[in-house]
Each structure stands twice: as C-alpha cells, then as structure tokens.
Amino acid sequence: MIQMKNVYKKYPNGIVALNGLNVEIAxxxxxxxxxxSGAGKTTFIKMMYREERPSSGxxxxxxxxxxxxxxxxxxxxxxxxxxxxxxxxxxxxxxxYENVAFALEVIEEKPKAIKERVMEVxxxxxxxxxxxxxxxxxxxxxxxxxxxxxSIVNTPKVMIADEPTxxxxxxxxxDIMNLFEQIxxxxxxxxxxxxxxxxxxxxxxxVIAIEGGLIVRDAAGGDYGYED
Amino acid sequence: xxxxTFGRHIKESLKSLGRNGWMTFASVSAVTVTLLLVGVFVMxxxxxxxxxxDLENDVEIKVFVSLDADEEAIExxxxxxxxxxxVESADFSTKEEELTDLVLDFGEELSLFEQSNPLFDVxxxxxxxPQQTETVAKEIETLEYIENVEYGEGKIxxxxxxxxxxxxxxxxxxxxxxxxAMFLISNTIRITIVARRTEIEIMKLVGATNWxxxxxxxxxxxxxxxxxxxxxxxLIVVLYQRVTEFAQPRLSGExxxxxxxxxxxxxxxxxxxxxxxFIGIWGSFMSIRKFLRV
Ligand SMILES: Nc1ncnc2c1ncn2[C@@H]1O[C@H](COP(=O)(O)OP(=O)(O)OP(=O)(O)O)[C@@H](O)[C@H]1O
Ligand SMILES: [Mg+2]
Numbered sequence: 084m085i086q087m088k089n090v091y092k093k094y095p096n097g098i099v100a101l102n103g104l105n106v107e108i109a110x111x112x113x114x115x116x117x118x119x120s121g122a123g124k125t126t127f128i129k130m131m132y133r134e135e136r137p138s139s140g141x142x143x144x145x146x147x148x149x150x151x152x153x154x155x156x157x158x159x160x161x162x163x164x165x166x167x168x169x170x171x172x173x174x175x176x177x178x179x180y181e182n183v184a185f186a187l188e189v190i191e192e193k194p195k196a197i198k199e200r201v202m203e204v205x206x207x208x209x210x211x212x213x214x215x216x217x218x219x220x221x222x223x224x225x226x227x228x229x230x231x232x233x234s235i236v237n238t239p240k241v242m243i244a245d246e247p248t249x250x251x252x253x254x255x256x257x258d259i260m261n262l263f264e265q266i267x268x269x270x271x272x273x274x275x276x277x278x279x280x281x282x283x284x285x286x287x288x289x290v291i292a293i294e295g296g297l298i299v300r301d302a303a304g305g306d307y308g309y310e311d
Numbered sequence: 312x313x314x315x316t317f318g319r320h321i322k323e324s325l326k327s328l329g330r331n332g333w334m335t336f337a338s339v340s341a342v343t344v345t346l347l348l349v350g351v352f353v354m355x356x357x358x359x360x361x362x363x364x365d366l367e368n369d370v371e372i373k374v375f376v377s378l379d380a381d382e383e384a385i386e387x388x389x390x391x392x393x394x395x396x397x398v399e400s401a402d403f404s405t406k407e408e409e410l411t412d413l414v415l416d417f418g419e420e421l422s423l424f425e426q427s428n429p430l431f432d433v434x435x436x437x438x439x440x441p442q443q444t445e446t447v448a449k450e451i452e453t454l455e456y457i458e459n460v461e462y463g464e465g466k467i468x469x470x471x472x473x474x475x476x477x478x479x480x481x482x483x484x485x486x487x488x489x490x491x492a493m494f495l496i497s498n499t500i501r502i503t504i505v506a507r508r509t510e511i512e513i514m515k516l517v518g519a520t521n522w523x524x525x526x527x528x529x530x531x532x533x534x535x536x537x538x539x540x541x542x543x544x545x546l547i548v549v550l551y552q553r554v555t556e557f558a559q560p561r562l563s564g565e566x567x568x569x570x571x572x573x574x575x576x577x578x579x580x581x582x583x584x585x586x587x588x589f590i591g592i593w594g595s596f597m598s599i600r601k602f603l604r605v
Contacts, residue, residue, distance in 0.1 A: 132516070155521065162518035174510055189519035191316050237517065 342539020536591025
C-alpha cells in the first residue's frame with residue numbers, strides 16, 4: 084500500500100512542484116493522475132520509485148518511509164516497482180528478447196528462470212513472434228509493449244506509467260490500455276499519469292487531479308474533468 | 312558476486328575498451344609513459360641508494376699521530392680512542408707501514424723517502440654507525456698528540472644531497488604525469504558512461520545494485536592501467552638485465568655494487584603493475600563519482 088503524508092517538494096531551482104499532498108492508494112487499485120502541464124504529475128510519480136525525494140513529508144510504501152531509505156536499499160525497492168515512460172527507453176542495440184531479459188540479468192536472476200519468464204511476458208504482450216527484432220524495426224505501440232513487458236517481467240506489485248500513451252495514436256493507445264487492464268486484473272497496482280481524456284472518460288477508474296502541486300479532486304470512477 | 316555476473320562485467324568492460332578506440336589508446340599511452348618513467352626512476356634511485364649505503368659503510372677516519380708522541384703516548388692514545396663512545400675499531404699503522412703501502416700503490420720512486428720518512432703514524436678508526444663518523448672525528452681531534460684528523464668529509468653528504476634533490480624532482484615529474492594519466496583515464500570512462508546512459512538509467516530503474524552498475528567502469532579503468540603497465544615492465548626487465556650484465560663484472564671487488572637483478576626487478580615490476588591498476592581504478596572512480604551518481 085502506498086501512502087503520502089504532507090508531501091512537499093521544492094526543486095533546487097526554487098519551484099514548488101508538490102505543495103503538501105495526502106493520498107492513499109491500496110494494493111490492486113488503478114489510478115489515473117490528471118492535471119494541466121506543469122501541475123506536478125511527473126514529480127508525484129517520481130516520488131514513488133525514489134527518483135526524487137520529498138523536501139518534507141512522508142512517502143510510505145508498505146509502512147516504510149522510502150524518503151529515508153539508504154541508497155543501498157533503493158535497488159530492492161525498485162525491484163518491486165515497474166516503470167513505463169512515454170518514450171519507451173528501450174536499448175537500441177538489444178533485440179526485443181534481450182531488452183526484456185536485461186531487467187532480470189542486471190538483478191542477477193538465474194539464466195534458466197530468465198528465459199522462461201521473458202518468453203512468458205512476451206507472450207502476454209503479444210510479441211513472442213517478434214522476439215528477435217530490434218526496437219527500430221517495431222511500431223511505437225509495439226515498442227511500448229516491449230517496455231511494458233520489461234517493467235512487469237520481475238512481477239512487481241506496483242506499475243507506474245508516466246503518459247504511456249502520449250506518443251501513440253488513439254487506436255494503439257487502446258491496445259496498451261487493454262494490456263494495463265489485464266495486468267491490473269492480476270492484482271498489480273497501476274498508477275498512470277495521463278493527458279488522454281478519451282481513455283480516462285471511457286475506461287473509468289479512480290482519478291486524482293493535481294493542479295499547482297495540490298490535489299484538487301480525488302474521485303473513484305471520476306472523469307477527466309477539466310478542459311485542456 | 313556470482314561468477315556469471317563477473318563474466319558479464321568483464322565482457323562489458325572489454326567491449327567498451329574497443330568501442331572507445333582512440334581514447335583507450337591515448338589513456339594507455341599516457342599510463343605507459345608515466346610508468347616507464349616511474350620504473351626508470353625507481354631503478355636509478357634505488358641503486359644510488361645502495362651505492363651510497365655501500366660507500367657510507369666504508370667511511371674511515373684517518374688519525375695522524377703527532378711526531379712528539381712516544382711509544383707510551385701512542386699506546387695511551389689507542390686506549391683513549393677505542394674507549395670513545397661510538398668507536399668500533401682503531402687499527403694502528405706505523406709511518407714505515409704507511410710508506411710501504413704508498414710505494415706499493417705509487418711505485419718504487421717513492422722508496423727514496425725511506426731515508427727520511429715524511430709520513431706520520433696513523434690510526435684507522437671506524438665508527439659503529441656511519442652517521443657517527445663526524446662526531447667521533449671531532450672528539451678525536453680534541454685528544455692529545457693529534458696532528459690531524461681526516462675522513463670522507465662532504466663526499467657522502469654530497470651524494471645524499473644529490474639523491475634527495477633527484478628524488479624531489481623525480482617525484483614532482485612523476486606526480487604530474489600521474490595526474491595526466493588519471494585525467495585521461497577518467498575522461499575515457501566518462502565517455503563510456505555518457506555512451507551508456509540509457510542503459511545505466513534502466514539498470515537503476517529495474518533495481519540493479521549500485522555496485523553492479525559501477526563495476527564495469529571500474530574494470531574498464533583497471534584494464535587501461537594494466538595495459539599501460541605491460542610495455543614499461545617489459546622494457547625495464549630487459550634494460551636492467553643489460554645494465555647488470557654490463558656492470559657486474561666491472562664492479563667486482565669495488566666498494567659498491569648494484570642491486571641484484573632478482574628480486575629487485577620483480578619488485579619494481581610489481582610496483583609498476585600496482586601503480587597501473589591504482590591509476591586506472593582511481594581515474595574511473597573520479598568519473599563514476601561525478602557522472603554516475605548511484
Ligand atoms: N528536475 C526539475 N528541476 C526543477 N524543476 C522541475 C524539475 N522537474 C519539474 N520541475 C518543475 O516542477 C513543476 C512540476 O513539473 P512536473 O514535471 O511534475 O509536471 P507535470 O504535471 O508532469 O507536467 P506535464 O504534464 O507537462 O508532464 C514544473 O513547474 C516544472 O518546471
Ligand atoms: Mg510530466
């Protein structure tokens with residue numbers, strides 16, 4: 084379970100990106116984070132995998148304040164969190180299989196277990212037949228599916244996505260959302276920052292709206308709300 | 312760490328060496344030049360030290376006994392000298408014996424002095440510690456029936472001054488070269504880090520440990536250092552072999568000797584290798600601290 088208590092974040096340049104957030108997200112929830120550009124969505128998300136630390140307040144995951152975590156312990160935290168970005172962040176020199184396997188190799192999994200697990204997730208995202216292809220040979224949607232496969236290959240409890248459909252056409256975006264639904268249905272918490280009104284309005288889930296570093300709305304099954 | 316992981320790190324670090332091509336070459340060359348200088352320098356300094364030690368151990372005080380001293384006085388003087396603190400031995404040599412030595416050294420022409428010997432009776436005094444030579448000499452000077460006291464005044468000191476000066480100049484030169492080499496290595500590693508930043512970002516994102524991320528870069532630095540020490544070690548072994556081959560027969564029976572080839576040259580080689588590894592690892596740490604932030 085994720086819990087933020089009075090999380091305040093001021094960047095070194097003086098900008099206050101989060102201005103005292105209080106929020107609780109239970110295991111297995113699907114949450115959209117919406118809000119205008121510069122509202123603090125990305126900062127909110129970075130708090131959860133300790134890419135950034137709150138300037139004050141607590142960022143609790145299963146009762147542990149990860150803001151206070153020793154840097155030595157951060158890797159263990161991240162093994163329980165899958166992260167997906169708008170720009171996929173695939174390694175161009177590695178093929179699809181290798182890109183996904185990379186996530187397990189660098190945490191020193193056994194080679195046999197890696198092979199099995201990678202084929203399993205590639206099957207799940209529908210790319211088993213393209214395992215030997217390189218990122219540049221794939222469409223944007225396919226690349227995003229590879230990156231999703233990589234994020235879940237270590238079976239994390241939480242998956243975090245920052246505008247995962249931002250670079251995709253509407254139809255491909257829906258493919259990705261179906262994948263997210265499928266992952267969420269297996270009990271993985273999903274937290275997704277998005278500007279995609281259509282998706283938020285049609286695929287109803289809890290919506291947390293942020294504006295100027297504050298939570299202005301938090302509604303189960305809410306709609307996108309404001310005009311861009 | 313698991314062997315498999317270590318194999319992966321080694322592979323990655325070797326790949327980087329190849330990919331960085333020219334930077335690898337530049338760093339290795341810088342290390343090579345630096346270590347070659349270190350090697351030659353150490354070789355010379357250690358040998359000069361040895362020579363100085365050898366010579367120092369041979370410093371004798373030559374005490375000229377005044378002509379007024381009769382046999383009894385000479386016996387008493389001998390006792391006084393041997394009783395002085397720090398004196399190891401005092402060997403007496405009459406002026407006749409001195410002349411015989413001179414004739415042996417410089418030829419029969421000197422035997423004409425046998426009619427009226429212009430030399431003095433002499434004590435050859437050795438101090439227990441070479442450093443005490445000067446004090447002992449000064450004390451002997453204050454005794455009665457002393458005409459004059461001589462010892463290797465200044466010569467040893469000059470050698471030691473020279474050694475110290477040489478050491479300082481060498482150290483400064485080597486230190487600046489060392490920094491150049493480290494700087495080049497750290498630049499090479501920086502290039503690797505920049506070239507692999509996405510990979511590093513993902514590694515950290517999926518929970519690779521900090522050491523897992525760092526080790527390939529440390530290894531790469533280490534290879535640069537090791538590669539840079541191969542040529543210096545080879546050259547120095549060959550060079551010293553030539554030097555000892557040339558010098559040993561010519562120095563046999565002299566007061567001083569060069570250091571034996573073994574184990575000296577193996578110690579120097581080990582030092583060069585260790586320094587190479589140190590420069591390499593330190594250089595990569597400089598970049599890791601600045602650019603890796605793990
Ligand atoms: N690393 C940083 N250093 C300084 N200021 C930052 C940094 N990252 C974000 N900010 C600032 O913090 C504020 C919130 O940024 P954030 O990226 O969280 O917004 P966002 O809601 O994700 O916006 P968008 O929808 O455009 O992605 C902005 O004013 C931004 O300029
Ligand atoms: Mg953002």
